[in-house]
Structures are given as structure tokens and as C-alpha cells.
Amino acid sequence: MPSLLSFVLLLSVTLMALLASPAFSTSRGTLERPQVKTRFRVNLKYVDSGKNLTKFQRIQRGIKRGNHRLQRLWGMALDSNDVVQAPVHAGNGEFLMKLAIGTPPGTYSAVLDTGSDLIWTQCKPCTDCYDQPTPIFDPKSSSSFSKLSCSNDLCKSLPQPTCKNDCEYLYTYGDYSSTQGILAQETFTFGDVSVPHIGFGCGQDNEGDGFSQGAGIVGFGRGPLSLVSQLNEPQFSYCLTSIDDNSKTSTLFMGPKESFNITKTESIKTTPLIQNPSQPSFYYLSLEGITVGDARLPINPSTFELQEDGTGGVIIDSGTTITYLEQSGFDLVKKEFTSRINLPVDDSGATGLDVCFRLPADSKDVEVPKLVFHFKDADLELPGENYMIGDSTMGVLCLAMGASSGMSIFGNIQQQNMLVTYDIGKETASFTPTQCDNL
Known part of the structure; x- marks a missing residue:
């Protein structure tokens, strides 16, 4: 097959409150839906922004990532009718978004991915975690963190949930990267807008090098686990700047574009x-x-x-x-x-x-x-x-x-x-x- 190019756009996301361990949180059976302002704008940046690369060097790096992503996306479609095999998810994106997690908020960068749903970040205690640019999220440091119970609708929406004391998840990706942990809820802050009770994966066993540019992934797909679905905002937009100059800022708008003039x-x-x-x-x-x-x-x-x-x-x-x-x-x-x-x-x-x-x-x-x-x-x-x-x-x-x-x-x-x-x-x-x- 001819060489393919895919440019992974990573969204700079301040992620802070994802999942925690059973020792320090109260389990929630029903996820509380946000009753606050959920419309915001955040800046996005290319995953390779700030690096001393020529245009074609950026493209060649994107090609490599793109080949993996294409295989993942195609694998997802092929596996969709296979109830035996564990599903494979898209994983990496091309943009990073900044966000903050927890109370008090801690700032993170995470990958924006319109090809998957789960929101997740690496969490302490970490059985196996990759190196990330920011400190790993510690649920003990947040007063707004709580685990979700196995009876929660989001837990039931996981492809293959495992329930013992907690709602456990496992997401695997086409490049053999994976994240495993428990499902929890936290307050997420996007720009100057804080939204409580966002369900996310607290990854305590994360393997592979596919996510090292950020602290996790923010899923923007159409499924119930995604940020789009959890915020119940039916419209979002993005505007991506040219690959020729990755020093310029791209933007994500959550909510009707008229809200942002x-x-x-x-x-x-x-x-x-x-x-x-x-x-x-x-x-x-x-x-x-x-x-x-x-x-x-x-x-x-x-x-x-x-x-x-x-x-x-x-x-x-x-x-x-x-x-x-x-x-x-x-x-x-x-x-x-x-x-x-x-x-x-x-x-x-x-x-x-x-x-x-x-x-x-x-x-x-x-x-x-x-x-x-x-x-x-x-x-x-x-x-x-x-x-x-x-x-x-x-x-x-x-x-x-x-x-x-x-x-x-x-x-x-x-x-x-x-x-x-x-x-x-x-x-x-x-x-x-x-x-x-x-x-």
C-alpha cells in the first residue's frame, strides 16, 4: 500500500481530575449532569509545535502516526461486529488542548480525539505509567474526586467493563498502547469555565509510547462517554491553522458558534x-x-x-x-x-x-x-x-x-x-x- 500521511494534532488540554483508587473516594451510583455553563473556547496546538522541524519533517512524523491511526480506525470498523475480540480504539490525535482537573485545579495537556469517546488521564497510584510533561494526577489531592459505581450509566457504556469493588475499564489501541484503571468523576476546567461531575478514566496501568506528548486523551466522539455527550452541548467547532506555521494558535469552541460572536x-x-x-x-x-x-x-x-x-x-x-x-x-x-x-x-x-x-x-x-x-x-x-x-x-x-x-x-x-x-x-x-x- 502507498505510504500514507497522517498529522497527529494534539490539543493542549489542562487535565486534572480523572480517576482515583478505591482507598480515598466515595462511590457514586448516578452521575450528576452539569447544571452550569458548559460553553467555552480553548486553544489547540499541534503535537509537534515548538519543535525545530521543517515542514516536511513534521509531515513525515505525521505520516508515521497516521499509518498507525488509519490501522486503528479501520480495525475498529472491522471489529465492530466481533463480540469476542476486545475492541480497538483510535487513540492519538493531532492536537493538544489545555485543561485543568480537580479541586484545587491542576493543569494538564491532553490529546483531542474526534475518533474516540473515553476521557482519561494517568493517575496515582501508578502501576505502570509513561513519562508525561506534567505531574501525574493524584486523586488524593482533590476534594471533588469520586469513583463511579458499577451501576452508573457511564460504566455500563464501557465496551467491556469489569466490576469488582469499582468500575474498571481497559482501552487498547492499534499500536499496542493501552490504558487500564477505574472510572471516576471530577471537576474539569476549560479556560475560565469549570464543569463538575465529568466522568473519566483514571489510568493506573498505561503502556506504550503513543501518548507521551500529553497526559491522556479527551474523547470528542459521538458516544455517551465523550466530552461532547457528557456536556450535552449539541454543537462544537474548531478552526485549525495552517501546517506551514505551527506557532499560530488553533481554537476549539464548545457550544453554538454564535455564542462566540x-x-x-x-x-x-x-x-x-x-x-x-x-x-x-x-x-x-x-x-x-x-x-x-x-x-x-x-x-x-x-x-x-x-x-x-x-x-x-x-x-x-x-x-x-x-x-x-x-x-x-x-x-x-x-x-x-x-x-x-x-x-x-x-x-x-x-x-x-x-x-x-x-x-x-x-x-x-x-x-x-x-x-x-x-x-x-x-x-x-x-x-x-x-x-x-x-x-x-x-x-x-x-x-x-x-x-x-x-x-x-x-x-x-x-x-x-x-x-x-x-x-x-x-x-x-x-x-x-x-x-x-x-x-
Whole structure:
């Protein structure tokens, strides 16, 4: 299979109160839903921000992470009908978000993941924990920490809960990383907004190196364990800055965008979200076709369709860097770009991308064909920087897309400098061209 690129966007999250051990908390049978303000904005940053890397070095690191993530996401879909095998979860994302946990609040960074649900952080006492940038959360230090009982609805929502004295969980990921601990509730603080009684996983046995950039994961999927579901806010948005300058700040908005004085409606494109009963956490879109230049590609209509057995389809994912298209669709895109760009093909594989061209030494501007994704009710034409990546030092120009098998993913490079709004109440996703670092 051709090399694939995925750019893991990690959200800088101040995580503080996740799970604790049985010795120092009162068990709660019913999770109390927040009755406070739950609308907030937080800054996001790329997982590799602040590192002395060239653009293509960041991309190559993203490719490696992306290959793992693609395998995880595809594995989740394949395993969804297998009641024997333990489910595999998506895991890492590309952005970090800051948040705080507990009372008094302690600040953490955690991975934002729109491909999974569970919120978790590493907790003391730690049987096996990886190195993280901040101190490990200690439930003993928080007056608002309590464990959740086995009768709690969130415990029942775990894929494979184990109940002895406490509600225990085990999440495994496609790169063989895992987190294991107990389910608890805590006060989480996002910016200047504190929300009590958030259910999360207190991980006391965490293995693998897939999460070392942060202190855990904040799931933004559609399932009951996710932050989106627990806050009961049907709408959230993010605006991701360009990969060219990862010093600029991306932003996450929880709640209607109008609450943040974002009222821009021109050029907005809105398409339905599709539900997959076999994989209910993912955000699926209906991709009906692709245009390159002035040619609508002869892609079979079934190529991107969600199948009755839960396989196939197209998901939108903030945690995957490039877009992956099912092999037969990608082959047509590759063929069209190769025929339309008047440059020699670079097949060295040095960049990790499958479609690259050699740039002349004196090249400044290269004309590239337009690219349109025809989602249902939304023809989304992308700006050139959202799908072509050039590097004059390496002398290459590459298409930021790759091939996949069975599932397609609309990645975050294609979403950069767009306000992407998920409206779960209306079952829609919207795209509005936006200079994200100006929000």
C-alpha cells in the first residue's frame, strides 16, 4: 500500500481530575449532569509545535502516526461486529488542548480525539505509567474526586467493563498502547469555565509510547462517554491553522458558534452527518464524487458509501493529517493530478507521500488543478495549500493525500483555515473559510 500521511494534532488540554483508587473516594451510583455553563473556547496546538522541524519533517512524523491511526480506525470498523475480540480504539490525535482537573485545579495537556469517546488521564497510584510533561494526577489531592459505581450509566457504556469493588475499564489501541484503571468523576476546567461531575478514566496501568506528548486523551466522539455527550452541548467547532506555521494558535469552541460572536455565513457549506450503528462514535460524511481541474472523476458511486455491515464510508477526523481515499478512488485522483501537473514525477519516496513532483531550482509559482470534494449538498472547493505541499529545499511538490482500504478519512490538512462545525442536533457538518489565527 502507498505510504500514507497522517498529522497527529494534539490539543493542549489542562487535565486534572480523572480517576482515583478505591482507598480515598466515595462511590457514586448516578452521575450528576452539569447544571452550569458548559460553553467555552480553548486553544489547540499541534503535537509537534515548538519543535525545530521543517515542514516536511513534521509531515513525515505525521505520516508515521497516521499509518498507525488509519490501522486503528479501520480495525475498529472491522471489529465492530466481533463480540469476542476486545475492541480497538483510535487513540492519538493531532492536537493538544489545555485543561485543568480537580479541586484545587491542576493543569494538564491532553490529546483531542474526534475518533474516540473515553476521557482519561494517568493517575496515582501508578502501576505502570509513561513519562508525561506534567505531574501525574493524584486523586488524593482533590476534594471533588469520586469513583463511579458499577451501576452508573457511564460504566455500563464501557465496551467491556469489569466490576469488582469499582468500575474498571481497559482501552487498547492499534499500536499496542493501552490504558487500564477505574472510572471516576471530577471537576474539569476549560479556560475560565469549570464543569463538575465529568466522568473519566483514571489510568493506573498505561503502556506504550503513543501518548507521551500529553497526559491522556479527551474523547470528542459521538458516544455517551465523550466530552461532547457528557456536556450535552449539541454543537462544537474548531478552526485549525495552517501546517506551514505551527506557532499560530488553533481554537476549539464548545457550544453554538454564535455564542462566540462568530456569525460569518458567506461561503458556508453544509452536509449531513451519517450515523453508523456498527461504529457510532465516528462522524461520517456522504462523499458523492471528486473533481480535479474541470474533470469530475469517473469514481464508482459505491466507492465511498457506508456498507450495511458497517465497513466503508468516509469519516471526518481532526486527528488524521492527510486525507485517505479508498484505493480505487485514490488511483483516479493520482492519475488525474499526474496528467495535469506539468512537472516530472518524483517517485523516490523520500517524503512519505505517494504523489510528488520535482520542482525546478528556479521555480516560484506552480499552477495546480483545482480540487473539489462533492459531499452531499456541499461542493467543497479547497484552496491549493490545503492539498498541495511544496518544499523548495527538497525540491518537491506533493499531494497531501494517500490510499486506504475499506475506509476513507477527510484529514485535517484539508480542513485548515476553515471553521468546521459539528451540529449533532441537526446532524450536519459545516465548513466556512476562515483565517483561523484571527479568531
